Amino acid sequence: MGLWQFLSRRGRSRGGVRLANGPDTAGSCHVTPKGHVECMVQMLDGEDLTVFVPKKSLAQDLINEVAHHLELGVERDYFGLQFSDTHQVQHWLDPTKTVKKQIKIGPPYSLRFRVKLFPPNPQNIREDLTKYLFFLHLKQDIQSGRLVCPSDAVAADLGAYALQSEFGDYNPEVHTPEFVSEFRFVPDEKQTPELEEAILERWKKEKDRSPAQVEYSYLAKVKTFEMYGVDKHIVMGKDGREYCLGLDPVGLWVMEGDTKIGEFSWTKTEKTKFDGKKFTVIVKEDGDNGMEIEHTFSFWLPNKKAAKHLWKCALEHHAFFHTTSVPQEHTNRQSFFRMGSRFRHTGKTAAQIATEARPAQQVQFERRPSQRFSRRSTIRRHPAGTGSNAESVNKAAAAAKSVVEAVPLKSAAGTTEVLASHTIRYL
Numbered sequence: 001m002g003l004w005q006f007l008s009r010r011g012r013s014r015g016g017v018r019l020a021n022g023p024d025t026a027g028s029c030h031v032t033p034k035g036h037v038e039c040m041v042q043m044l045d046g047e048d049l050t051v052f053v054p055k056k057s058l059a060q061d062l063i064n065e066v067a068h069h070l071e072l073g074v075e076r077d078y079f080g081l082q083f084s085d086t087h088q089v090q091h092w093l094d095p096t097k098t099v100k101k102q103i104k105i106g107p108p109y110s111l112r113f114r115v116k117l118f119p120p121n122p123q124n125i126r127e128d129l130t131k132y133l134f135f136l137h138l139k140q141d142i143q144s145g146r147l148v149c150p151s152d153a154v155a156a157d158l159g160a161y162a163l164q165s166e167f168g169d170y171n172p173e174v175h176t177p178e179f180v181s182e183f184r185f186v187p188d189e190k191q192t193p194e195l196e197e198a199i200l201e202r203w204k205k206e207k208d209r210s211p212a213q214v215e216y217s218y219l220a221k222v223k224t225f226e227m228y229g230v231d232k233h234i235v236m237g238k239d240g241r242e243y244c245l246g247l248d249p250v251g252l253w254v255m256e257g258d259t260k261i262g263e264f265s266w267t268k269t270e271k272t273k274f275d276g277k278k279f280t281v282i283v284k285e286d287g288d289n290g291m292e293i294e295h296t297f298s299f300w301l302p303n304k305k306a307a308k309h310l311w312k313c314a315l316e317h318h319a320f321f322h323t324t325s326v327p328q329e330h331t332n333r334q335s336f337f338r339m340g341s342r343f344r345h346t347g348k349t350a351a352q353i354a355t356e357a358r359p360a361q362q363v364q365f366e367r368r369p370s371q372r373f374s375r376r377s378t379i380r381r382h383p384a385g386t387g388s389n390a391e392s393v394n395k396a397a398a399a400a401k402s403v404v405e406a407v408p409l410k411s412a413a414g415t416t417e418v419l420a421s422h423t424i425r426y427l
Contacts, residue, residue: 037100038108041066041081044136045368050108053099060095060346066113071363074356075130077320077347080116083109089306092116092313095346117320118229119350120249122219128212129365135165135215138222145187147227152195157221159185159199161214164206166370175200181376193376211367231317233310235279235299245279245299247313249321249350252281266322270294272314274307281314324351 032038036052039062043049049069053062059081067076081093083103093111094102103109115137125131139162141147142155149155162185167175180196180203206214222228230246237243244255253263264283271282280298287293301307 040108040110042112059093059099081111082114083111123216143184155186156198156202160202161218163203164214165211169207170204178375182372247317266318274311277301277307279307279310
């Protein structure tokens with residue numbers, strides 16, 4: 001990015017929307033301009049972005065500002081801004097309404113920039129920046145356990161790709177098992193010293209591969225996970241049992257525990273609707289006599305807001321993956337999914353993104369450092385002794401741990417960071 005372009009983006013105002021100066025704004029003092037509301041957006045790389053939006057401005061202005069800040073190109077419609085309501089139900093910001101009307105907690109209003117719609121083949125995404133953002137999102141989902149890694153061998157592959165992306169080629173003088181232990185790849189209870197050593201061995205094989213290349217490999221491997229790209233919603237069936245409804249590009253499917261028990265293809269889905277806490281799916285299939293048979297399935301959610309959120313997500317998945325364009329006028333087919341609500345998908349569809357005439361925009365962007373944690377000491381990697389020897393080993397381990405946690409390390413960017421169990425802010 002050129003100097004003039006960088007300076008012109010600081011503190012700019014377009015259509016009344018203002019971006020606060022500097023990338024990291026949490027904890028800074030900002031004076032909200034008159035007639036504006038403050039929005040705090042947590043980005044996928046850990047950055048906190050502060051944007052001031054006119055009170056009467058539609059949320060599309062905020063979405064555009066975030067996309068412009070990232071310099072997202074034709075693939076921006078894979079993403080969205082998410083917020084929580086007073087019942088802790090997650091919602092996607094509707095671009096056709098004001099921010100103030102949708103979010104009841106604030107101001108300042110807190111949102112999260114997330115991948116909203118996952119294509120079946122993410123490695124076919126055209127822009128490197130989009131791939132990187134998908135990589136960050138999926139890495140966080142696997143680390144938190146929202147997306148389950150099927151085996152330690154796969155986890156080792158993914159960990160090696162992540163380290164190669166951030167640090168480049170393996171260096172035996174720096175990259176030890178203890179170094180690997182400073183990073184999180186899977187949930188804490190699953191990240192063992194053995195897994196970290198396996199990651200280190202796999203990392204050695206990634207020599208000379210660029211960040212973009214290993215991020216491509218990461219996406220190609222994760223797309224094979226059974227739950228990749230599935231938007232999950234916990235519901236109750238008519239029998240009073242708990243189920244999980246999952247939305248993906250193919251359709252809507254039902255799970256009981258870890259077992260998939262049914263799937264409704266979008267091509268066979270005739271209607272989706274909600275009424276209070278009840279969400280209903282009506283599907284048609286061909287009968288033995290050539291006549292169509294209609295089936296109705298109903299599920300219950302904790303409250304009306306959760307039911308409406310599920311219905312909106314179903315509508316957007318269908319519109320994004322199974323229509324060639326977003327109709328401007330109401331159609332009969334559209335009404336099957338609307339059922340009285342004015343909500344509809346407003347961005348491009350997957351087909352439109354894939355056939356965009358102009359070349360994909362490749363922008364220069366910075367890959368930010370990952371969160372780091374206290375490293376395992378060398379002593380803790382060996383079996384404990386017995387008797388007085390065990391006591392001395394434990395004391396030595398405790399001393400090593402305290403030294404590691406107390407001594408600041410110098411990052412590659414030249415900033416000071418303290419290894420801790422919370423997010424490190426780069427100033």
